[in-house]
Amino acid sequence: MKVDLHGSRSLRNRLMLALIGGAATLALLLFFAIRNYAAQIAQHTQDTILGASATSILDAAVVWNGAVEVDIPYASFSMLTTPMDDRVFYAIYQNDTFLSGYPELAIAPIAAPIGDRDNRFQTIRHQGQDMRVVTASRTMIGQDGRMQVRIALAQTQDALSGTLAQISRNAAIFGTGFFALAALLSFWATSTTIGQLKRLTHSVTRRGPQDLSPFKKPVPLEMLPLVRSLNSLMARLDHSLSQSEDFIAEAAHRVRTPLATVRSYAEATLQRVDKKENRDAMRAMMRAIDESSRAAGQLLDHAMITFRADHLERQDIDLVGLVDELVLRLTPIAEMKDLTLQLKSEGAVHYSGDPILIQNAVRNLIDNALKYSPADGVVTIHVSGDPRPKISVCDNGKGFPKDEVGALPTRFKRGSNSEGTIGSGLGLTIAMDVATAHGGNLQLSNQEKGGACALLLL
Amino acid sequence: MRFIVALILWALPQSIAAQTWEDQRLFNGGASGQPLRIISSTDTSLFAPIIERYVAQFPDTAVEYLVAGTADTDRIFRANPEAFDVVISSAMDLQFKAANDGLARQLPDISHPSWAQWRQSLFAFTSEPAAIVINRAAFAGHPIPRTRQELIEAMRARPDVFRGRVGTYDVRKSGLGYLFATQDARSSETYWRLMEVMGALDLRLYCCSGEMINDLSDGTIAVAYNVLGSYANARIESEDVIEVIFPSDFPTTMMRTAMVSAKTRRPEAATAFIQHIISLQYSGGRNAFPLPPLAPQINDVEWATIALEPALMTFLDRLKRRRFLAEWQDAVIQIR
Known part of the structure; x- marks a missing residue:
């Protein structure tokens, strides 16, 4: 059962996008804020100078013989010198009468009554150029009473634009730098965060198939709930697995003993009945009992192997001795079937492993070989330690069905050619499990001259 | 006020009638097409070498050089800006x-120091200090004044020698005279005392440097105040009669300027002419560029430009x- 998980958008990309997007927004904001602020300051500076100039001109106004005289100080215009040589225009009015300067400089805002020393600034378009205009007025007492001297002083904004362009350039460089730095930082932050997830994933992946122990390594606070629920899931899984294994072992054990009893009765009964059909029935019954008892035995074996594989206890053993003992034990069974067991080896092969497991695995392989070998066949067992310890069991039977070689070691899976042969389908599974527990592998193949070969790599 | 009205009344028919020029010369008249019209306050003799080099470089362009006084130059140009380049x-x-x-037309391609x-x-191409020019004969046996103060003392000491024999610009008529007078007045009160002393000595008023130097060299006047050094220097080489003094108390230096009319019909030729003057004043030498070239402002106390x-x-x-x-007028025309 394999579920295809469709990943939604990557967490890393989302995080990067959010951080970099935020940085870009901030950089833009920064750029506009700086530029806006600089524009205000630059404009304020120009306004201040314009205001001072206008004030100094108004200050030079005197009433002379009833007429207003304005003796413009040289400094008034001198202070308006800018690096970009901005143009200057002005107009002086007495009440609404034009006195001096540029009459075409319309000063509409002057019509509005403004208080003394109350400078007003605005930007107008004059002679095709944007100009900053200050308007100011001063009340004087003449022979005819109060009068207002008003001035409008205009200056082009070339220097201001130049300054602003320069500031904009600097602000842009500043903003870009900020953005680049923030992007780098967000890349780093994202990698660090995702790294924690990756580490957890890696440690989950690296685990053996039987390892259901809880994760104990420290993880970031935010990942604790995930790891906790993972641990709890594994604990439950472990519990239910061991429960079912226990159940199977118990059930097999309970079944085996009564089966043995039933078989001995059946055997005794077979001795007493003479009728052919009754004898046939008894024989079929005994075959069924044998099969059941063998299956129960293998289930027990499997449970035992599962347990031992989880708690592998390695000890130094000689594989050749181990297999030899097994061959001796199985020789009577082989002879009953007119088969020969042949052990080949080149001296002792020392290995550190669980002898009971290895013996069990090899016995299952030999059992299989015995089962599928034709009469007068030879089962060859080859133990070698070079380059790594391996035990091969080969027969000269029909061989494995080619298209099923990969699936055979799974539980209760039997080859398509196994009909008529007693078996539970657990033999190869047990051998495979033992090999895996020792960090090895089980390879199934067919020999060129016919017959199956099982290779237990340790 | 009355003088202004008089001036305007005098100037009005002048501008309506066909323009009469102080001088007028056509260079490279053989060239076809409309000539480059230059209106200038500088004597043709000083500018001729510059224009001749220009037409040598651009043989397809004729140059019409029109001379008027500084105030007239401004007035004529403002009245008819499309007529001049x-x-x-x-x-x-x-x-x-x-x-x-x-x-004025902006010429962004011309590179010139910002000052x-x-x-x-507007491009400056000469540095010309205002000078006191004296007739040596009037100062025979007497120390030659080096400052305005010394000039005042000299005139006070011998009023009979100088009565009716001192001259300066009529600032009402001469734009350059007005510029020099206002800059002098801005620098020091000495200017007003000098004017009062000169006014008391029946000051002669001139419209232009040329006339003043002519009168000076033939002895009509003994002292000319605020004369252009360039004009005086042009004379001093040939005649030993006059001496040019750059007052050491506060010399006023003027820069001659050129611009292209915003309404010029020949923008390329006019721009090339400005470029020509500027490069010539850097590299020209006395023969090619008779006017004093731009003096880099090394010492602005002594040469207050x-x-x-x-x-x-x-x-x-x-x-x-x-x-x-x-x-x-209060200072100068007190007695009259």
Whole structure:
């Protein structure tokens, strides 16, 4: 059962996008804020100078013989010198009468009554150029009473634009730098965060198939709930697995003993009945009992192997001795079937492993070989330690069905050619499990001259 | 005020009638097409070598050189800006105001130090100090004055020698005279005392440097105040009669400026002419460029050059000018 998980958008990309997007927004904001602020300051500076100039001109106004005289100080215009040589225009009015300067400089805002020393600034378009205009007025007492001297002083904004362009350039460089730095930082932050997830994933992946122990390594606070629920899931899984294994072992054990009893009765009964059909029935019954008892035995074996594989206890053993003992034990069974067991080896092969497991695995392989070998066949067992310890069991039977070689070691899976042969389908599974527990592998193949070969790599 | 009215009444028919020029010369007349019209306050003799080199470089262009006084130059140009391509004048203030008023074309391709140009439209190409020029005969046996103060003392000591024999610009008529007078007045009160002393000695008023130097060299006058050093120097080489003194108390230095009319019909030729003057003043030498080239402002205390800045418009203000002229007349024309 394999579920295809469709990943939604990557967490890393989302995080990067959010951080970099935020940085870009901030950089833009920064750029506009700086530029806006600089524009205000630059404009304020120009306004201040314009205001001072206008004030100094108004200050030079005197009433002379009833007429207003304005003796413009040289400094008034001198202070308006800018690096970009901005143009200057002005107009002086007495009440609404034009006195001096540029009459075409319309000063509409002057019509509005403004208080003394109350400078007003605005930007107008004059002679095709944007100009900053200050308007100011001063009340004087003449022979005819109060009068207002008003001035409008205009200056082009070339220097201001130049300054602003320069500031904009600097602000842009500043903003870009900020953005680049923030992007780098967000890349780093994202990698660090995702790294924690990756580490957890890696440690989950690296685990053996039987390892259901809880994760104990420290993880970031935010990942604790995930790891906790993972641990709890594994604990439950472990519990239910061991429960079912226990159940199977118990059930097999309970079944085996009564089966043995039933078989001995059946055997005794077979001795007493003479009728052919009754004898046939008894024989079929005994075959069924044998099969059941063998299956129960293998289930027990499997449970035992599962347990031992989880708690592998390695000890130094000689594989050749181990297999030899097994061959001796199985020789009577082989002879009953007119088969020969042949052990080949080149001296002792020392290995550190669980002898009971290895013996069990090899016995299952030999059992299989015995089962599928034709009469007068030879089962060859080859133990070698070079380059790594391996035990091969080969027969000269029909061989494995080619298209099923990969699936055979799974539980209760039997080859398509196994009909008529007693078996539970657990033999190869047990051998495979033992090999895996020792960090090895089980390879199934067919020999060129016919017959199956099982290779237990340790 | 009355003088202004008189001046306007005098000037009005002049501008309506066909323009009469102080001098007028056509260079490279053989070239076809419309000539490059230059209106200038500089004598043709000083500018001829410059123009001749220009037409040698651009043989397809004819140049018409028209000379008028500084105030007239400004007035004629303002009345008819599309009739002229290049305007050259020694009255920096009038030229500045014309540029400020948008009558000059901006020439962004011309590279010139920022102190010698304004807005890439007004270009200075000479440095010419105002000088006191004396007739040596009048000072025989007496120390030659080096400052305005010494000149005042010399005139006070021998009023009979100098009565009716001192001259300066009529600032009401001469734009350059007005510029020098206002800059002098700005620098020191000595100017007003000098004017009062000169006024008491029946000061002669001139419209132009040339006439003043002529009168000086033939002994009609003994002292000319605020004469252009360039004009005087042109004479001193041939005659031993006069001496040019650059007053050491506060010399006033003027920069002759040129601009291209915003309404020029020959922008390329006019721009090339400005470029020609500027490069010639750097590299020309005395023969190719008879005018004193731009002096880099090494020592601004000794050679206070009038700066090209908006402040030049100050004394052109109607009220300010009226007030200054009234004061000037009070000082100069007291006796008459």
